[in-house]
Ligand SMILES: [Fe+2]
């Protein structure tokens with residue numbers, strides 16, 4: 001397992017360094033920035049994405065604490081953190097260069113980000129790999145929709161930004177899927193059980209951290225509906241992992257039944273029942 005994870009990371013790094021790499025200075029046609037072309041709603045979406053990406057100190061610190069003993073995962077986490085930091089930077093540069101936000105407003109944003117901390121939504125490496133596969137796929141889809149919109153509007157700057165950021169997110173999703181595939185080979189029932197838990201409790205990193213996250217993304221047209229998440233992120237991921245919906249549903253029913261049994265056992269007895277039970 002250790003060697004396989006390292007190989008998956010090395011493949012990820014090779015493609016990142018040789019084919020996918022980009023930088024905010026040379027690969028974005030900033031000279032084509034045209035303020036008039038961009039509507040406020042798009043700028044709102046970019047600001048929310050920027051804010052969500054700015055939690056990278058928490059994502060990487062928490063992730064590294066969890067993964068530090070697994071060499072390939074820990075090294076992936078460091079490269080991943082660099083790529084995510086590049087995302088927040090390119091969004092930030094866009095907001096200031098396009099004149100949507102001032103330095104003072106960004107200083108306020110930084111202060112609000114550092115005033116709250118993101119914490120791991122799940123307890124184990126395997127659950128976090130399941131979460132990573134779905135969350136990165138959802139992020140990729142949101143950015144792809146923005147890229148398509150920018151392309152249709154003839155906005156070359158935003159189109160380039162979302163193209164590069166989106167290609168990173170797609171690569172992150174693929175890395176986590178490869179890890180989940182390994183987990184399935186090691187322990188299929190346990191991994192399916194974790195996937196069901198993750199799906200039942202799934203939320204994007206910004207939810208609960210960024211005020212009115214969902215509402216603001218919905219208003220600016222930058223969010224992903226529950227239906228799109230299911231159809232375009234969850235189902236394709238399951239297909240790539242060769243997990244059937246029937247297999248997943250069976251586990252979901254098993255967990256729901258288990259939860260109902262635990263709840264019933266913990267629930268206070270109804271007085272009438274107690275009286276019945278006390279009767280000889
Ligand atoms: Fe990102």
Ligand SMILES: [Fe+2]
Nearest residue numbers: 136168169172
């Ligand atoms: Fe990502």
